[in-house]
Amino acid sequence: MSFLFDLMNIAANQLNSNSKPLKESENIAFTPSLDTVQQVDINEREFRRASQSKSERWTLRTPTKRDIVARLERVSAEDGLRLKQCCSAFRVLTCGTHPLRSYPTFRCKKLFCPDCAAERATRLGNQTEAKIREVMKTTKGRLCLLTLTTKNAATLDGGLVKLKKSFANFKRKKVFKEHIKGYFGAFEYTFNPKTNDFHIHLHLIVLRGKFWNQSDISDAWRDVTGDSFIVDIREIKNTHKGVKEVCKYPMKPADLMEMPDDKFLEVVKMKKGTRMFVSGGCFYNVKLDDDDAADDNIFSQFADLTEGDACPFCGDELFDVLVNRQQHIGLHELGSMPNVVKNNSS
Ligand SMILES: [Zn+2]
Ligand SMILES: [Zn+2]
Numbered sequence: 001m002s003f004l005f006d007l008m009n010i011a012a013n014q015l016n017s018n019s020k021p022l023k024e025s026e027n028i029a030f031t032p033s034l035d036t037v038q039q040v041d042i043n044e045r046e047f048r049r050a051s052q053s054k055s056e057r058w059t060l061r062t063p064t065k066r067d068i069v070a071r072l073e074r075v076s077a078e079d080g081l082r083l084k085q086c087c088s089a090f091r092v093l094t095c096g097t098h099p100l101r102s103y104p105t106f107r108c109k110k111l112f113c114p115d116c117a118a119e120r121a122t123r124l125g126n127q128t129e130a131k132i133r134e135v136m137k138t139t140k141g142r143l144c145l146l147t148l149t150t151k152n153a154a155t156l157d158g159g160l161v162k163l164k165k166s167f168a169n170f171k172r173k174k175v176f177k178e179h180i181k182g183y184f185g186a187f188e189y190t191f192n193p194k195t196n197d198f199h200i201h202l203h204l205i206v207l208r209g210k211f212w213n214q215s216d217i218s219d220a221w222r223d224v225t226g227d228s229f230i231v232d233i234r235e236i237k238n239t240h241k242g243v244k245e246v247c248k249y250p251m252k253p254a255d256l257m258e259m260p261d262d263k264f265l266e267v268v269k270m271k272k273g274t275r276m277f278v279s280g281g282c283f284y285n286v287k288l289d290d291d292d293a294a295d296d297n298i299f300s301q302f303a304d305l306t307e308g309d310a311c312p313f314c315g316d317e318l319f320d321v322l323v324n325r326q327q328h329i330g331l332h333e334l335g336s337m338p339n340v341v342k343n344n345s346s
Pocket of ligand 2: 095096097098311312313314315316
């Protein structure tokens with residue numbers, strides 16, 4: 001109902017506005033009507049709120065990104081430039097009022113890039129949650145968050161190899177198979193500036209059959225690691241939050257800034273394609289394509305819209321504009337883009 005109401009309001013406002021004159025033929029083709037406008041169950045108020053929060057997220061990441069770029073430029077000019085260019089310009093699909101879809105013209109896809117890490121966390125989180133919910137329809141068990149830790153490591157690579165090897169042995173143990181029906185997980189790194197080493201751990205979402213208490217898990221984990229026994233298991237009450245915990249940033253930007261140059265470079269130069277996820281059992285099919293960076297859409301319903309389509313809110317024709325990072329933040333802040341003029345509307 002409110003969508004229709006908003007639509008009528010917009011249509012009425014447009015009659016009084018001559019800010020964007022249209023050719024007569026265009027005017028007829030894109031007059032809002034229920035036949036030409038794609039139906040979405042999002043009203044204008046929801047759209048504005050989501051747009052505002054998108055703007056806040058990009059604003060929040062901007063100073064962090066600037067700091068990392070500045071530091072990276074000092075140790076590796078080439079990597080610094082790539083990071084600087086990442087998400088510095090955007091293509092936005094808009095009717096002139098509603099910024100519906102946007103995508104950066106270039107993404108570095110580095111794990112330490114605050115923009116790309118956030119995009120990845122959101123995308124992987126959504127994919128994972130959908131797949132886990134699907135599996136849970138047919139497989140019974142308790143969804144738990146299991147965290148496995150290892151002793152601090154001097155190098156990231158060395159620590160990661162050790163943790164991966166330990167987990168490979170752990171999941172082969174009889175006691176693991178007896179309790180865990182499926183698992184999906186991601187590695188996370190933190191850095192301790194006092195001891196100058198990395199703390200690497202594995203967050204797993206597991207589907208637990210039989211109850212498995214923490215001290216037994218700890219004993220089994222010590223068996224395979226030899227020296228590490230700190231584990232944590234807790235039931236996941238909210239699947240969305242649980243998945244988010246696992247799919248979050250692999251490393252906090254604050255940690256990155258506290259590293260001495262050699263450690264900082266080690267993270268920056270980490271091999272592309274270093275495997276960050278593990279999965280098995282009933283969650284074996286929770287496979288994630290980590291190569292594909294998605295658009296930064298506010299609503300997935302807009303993902304199929306393209307130039308020439310009608311705006312779902314006002315019915316105006318959609319077109320692409322190129323904006324810089326600051327403009328991109330600004331137009332989402334308003335939830336509208338009054339100053340953007342269609343390039344080819346002479
Ligand atoms: Zn990036
Ligand atoms: Zn519109």
